Amino acid sequence: MDSTLEEVAERAGVSRSTVSRVINAHPSVREATRARVEAAIQESGYRPHAVARSLATNRTHILGMVIPESVSRLFTDPYFPLMLRGATEACNSRGYQLILSLFTASVTPSVMHDRLARSGYLDGVVAANTSLDDGLIPRLLEDGIPFITVGRHPVDSVDYVDVDNVGGARMAIEHLLRLGHRRIGTITGPLSMTPAQDRLDGFRSVMVAHRLPLSERLVAEGDFTEAGGRAAMTRLLEEEPTAVFAASDSMAIGAIKAIRNANLRVPEDISVVGFDDVPSAVSIEPELTTVRQPIERLGQLAVEILISRIEGKGHDAVTTQRIVLPTELVVRKSCAEPPRRGGPRT
Amino acid sequence: MDSTLEEVAERAGVSRSTVSRVINAHPSVREATRARVEAAIQESGYRPHAVARSLATNRTHILGMVIPESVSRLFTDPYFPLMLRGATEACNSRGYQLILSLFTASVTPSVMHDRLARSGYLDGVVAANTSLDDGLIPRLLEDGIPFITVGRHPVDSVDYVDVDNVGGARMAIEHLLRLGHRRIGTITGPLSMTPAQDRLDGFRSVMVAHRLPLSERLVAEGDFTEAGGRAAMTRLLEEEPTAVFAASDSMAIGAIKAIRNANLRVPEDISVVGFDDVPSAVSIEPELTTVRQPIERLGQLAVEILISRIEGKGHDAVTTQRIVLPTELVVRKSCAEPPRRGGPRT
DNA sequence: ACCTCCGTTGGGAGCGCTCCCAAGCGTAGC
DNA sequence: GCTACGCTTGGGAGCGCTCCCAACGGAGGT
Structure with missing residues (x-):
């Protein structure tokens, strides 16, 4: 069971080196020898000792x-x-x-x-x-x-x-714009992480390109978790956005809860877009429109x-x-046209 | 950077063995020597080579x-x-x-x-x-x-x-019994896995202890996934249970969807208990009553x-x-008393 | 003053494998 | 028939570390 190269070599009547060559598929071994060695390996149940090999090759895999x-x-x-x-x-x-x-x-x-x-x-x-x-x-x-x-x-x-975090965020915002939203908030990830930065950049660049208001009050930093999304959304609610782009699905789910908690509906009162397309994006009500990343x-x-x-x-x-x-926009049911001003939303 | 024991030894003016002793906190090294060696280790930025050590000790950690x-x-x-x-x-x-x-x-x-x-x-x-x-x-x-x-x-x-899968399942079923349910179905995990078996055993033992019907038709095998739970629930629906015990939260969530899909409500028409208490158990509507496992x-x-x-x-x-x-029953909102016969459920 | 013993230290012998160099041998070319 | 070369093969020298045994020297005992 715990045989060594040397033992296999002895059994096959060759040297350590030859067995090593067989194991490493080195070409210069005569066919007959190779067969003999392979038989010996079989019989003894030999397995190369990875640690020893690593020491010699300086590779651990x-x-x-x-x-x-x-x-x-x-x-x-x-x-x-x-x-x-x-x-x-x-x-x-x-x-x-x-x-x-x-x-x-x-x-x-x-x-x-x-x-x-x-x-x-x-x-x-x-x-x-x-x-x-x-x-x-x-x-x-x-x-x-x-x-x-x-x-x-x-x-x-x-x-x-x-x-493509920037591109994904852009697609999300453009989708919202296409539906007619103008007052769009975003819940970012922790800004010390590049994906969070990039998604925010995507958001901003589209807003700027469309000459839309870009108040810092419409940007709330979250932490990629559901609880963080919920807290951030609660803050955002004061700004009365008609749509929110959350930089992760977990945060989007948190946001939906905060919205409901304020007695508003998704998507009728506020549209929500997430990011990630995790499996639970389709487990919630309404199914989440989100940006899929591979x-x-x-x-x-x-x-x-x-x-x-x-x-x-x-x-x-x-x-x-x-x-x-590339990222991809997945349109589901958490976005709709913004409510008419002075409409159902008090 | 890639210094060896030997180099450190030379620098400290001692032998390889002594350095090895210092590194392995062997007691028999004079304090002065130890200090000198430690200084040498610091200076050279020496780190023991784990692979070499493993080869010698036959331990990899x-x-x-x-x-x-x-x-x-x-x-x-x-x-x-x-x-x-x-x-x-x-x-x-x-x-x-x-x-x-x-x-x-x-x-x-x-x-x-x-x-x-x-x-x-x-x-x-x-x-x-x-x-x-x-x-x-x-x-x-x-x-x-x-x-x-x-x-x-x-x-x-x-x-x-x-x-304690058996105990957890028992608690779940007893909870259902206490609410007045008698016609209880279960969605099991793959029965080649012991936790699935054990949860089913717990279910059965309580049903038997209470002399309740134990039709095989009220047992549907799932696979621990949401989709599996949904499919299993769809089958179970034909048996018109008033409550269902799913052997995992994911399956419970799938079951809830199947129930809604049949235009029934949770918990008013059918109560659902899960198992696991994963975070999403509180993310869904209604929050899931489930068995928590550590x-x-x-x-x-x-x-x-x-x-x-x-x-x-x-x-x-x-x-x-x-x-x-031990496992623990977490009572939330997915269970209620069974509907009155001939009540709102058609 | 001598012996013993313990606390320290040094160095050899591996752990099991790879890699390199050299040797053996058969064959082709001249 | 001899040289040269290429294909195979064997064995030495490590890889960096631990472990064991021996050696050294000073302290304590008699």
Whole structure:
């Protein structure tokens, strides 16, 4: 069971090196020898010892997925599970493993970082949705470990995969405009995170392009959670918007609750657009109009690019890789034309 | 940056062994020497090479979390994220790392298994919610790798952590009985999974204890998903139950939709109880009465027990560890007294 | 003054694998 | 028939660390 290369070699009557060649599919092994070795491997149930191999090759085939503490709270949101699934899928098919590093309370970021990057266990790191201020990226850069971020990062040499947050937000707002809305509010994510910034930019750029009022009072910062969306919407309500763009579906769901709580209806009194298109977007009443982003694909691509960087395939190893995936507006039932002035809404 | 023990030793004017002792907090190092070595470590930015250490100690401090393919579909359910978070938390505080192994389409279970257990990278495995028929447990047993399952497993020597599914189901049904329901249906999970079996057993035992009808037609098998719950409920509707116990919140939510789809109301026409108490249980209308299980705690305990087994602390190493956590009924708004016969329901 | 013992320290021998270099051998070319 | 070259194969030298055993020296006991 726990046989070693040497034992297999003896059994096959060849040397350690030859067995190693067979295992690594090295071409220069005579067919007859190869067969003999393979038989010996079968018989002994031999499996290469990954740790020993890693020590010799300086490769572990293990990737780290880092999720900063601030974000791990969102873990009940399907966003991360989906991204993880994409990442895992890619790892599986490329023969890599994924270590999950959530920054939790019991451990400081720097301990966490040491354990990760400098432990020598990781061939590369996927830094998911880091916020700009957590200092993770500079450290990774300093370590020289290959990494990629999910969500754009401003530093020049950083690889990333992202979705078109600006474009998605634009589509959402344009949809609202098309329905006749003029007084549109937005609930943003935490502005230390680039996707939140970008969605807000998209919102603003459309408003500006249409010469619409862009009061800061129509912008409420949330935290991507339902509770945060609810609180933000409650504030927004005072401004009497006829439509709201929430930067995540969870926040949109929170917003709908706040609206109902104020005895208003969605979409008759206020239209709501979300972002993400998580499964529960269709579980709620009314089904949510939202911007779909390919979350699973994002995780998958991140891993694939990271691996190609690690393995140094072609020019991937020198060119910074930046991929932005398109987003898509999904029209459902949470938006309608704005109420007539002085109409049903008191 | 990538200095070795030897280099640090030279810098401190001691031997490799002494540096090793300092790093591993071995007591027999003179204070002065220790200080000198620590300074050298600081200066050189030395970090022990985890892989080399693992090769020498035969310990990686890496655990695997295995989630079978059939279950990874549930990934949009908050169950796994929460369990993962508990597990990660425990790993973090004990200095372990967690490798996530989802069985995905691109890889067969046996390849997956080889990669895991026999790669030598894993000190132990947490097998989450395996179904009885996927053959994972026998293989782990055969390999002799330490492991624990989340959700009870019938084999004698297997460690597990579980929640009191039977008791939880009982509480749910008794609650319904107390409200006056007699014709109660249930939507089960896939019966190849022990939690699904246990919840059904709880349902049955209460029904039997109260001498209530136990028609198989009032039992519909679902798959823990919302869509499955909806389909199962649609079938159940023909039996005209006044209440339904769904073995997961997702299925309960699906059931509510099916009920509404039939132009009936929850809870006025049909009461619904779920299981899990996921966050979205309070996001829907009406808020769901459900059985709460400590999911995060489950993941955490699984890891802690696994680690104590690996490290062979005391008798933990020989006694089978089985822990069953209590569940709790959370009464919200999805249950009411049954409609009067011939009442509003046509 | 000598022996013993303990607290410290150093160095060899691996852990199981890869990689490189060299050796063995058969064959083709001259 | 001899040289050269290419295909195979074997074995040494690590990868960076831990662990064990031996050695060293000073303190305490007699």
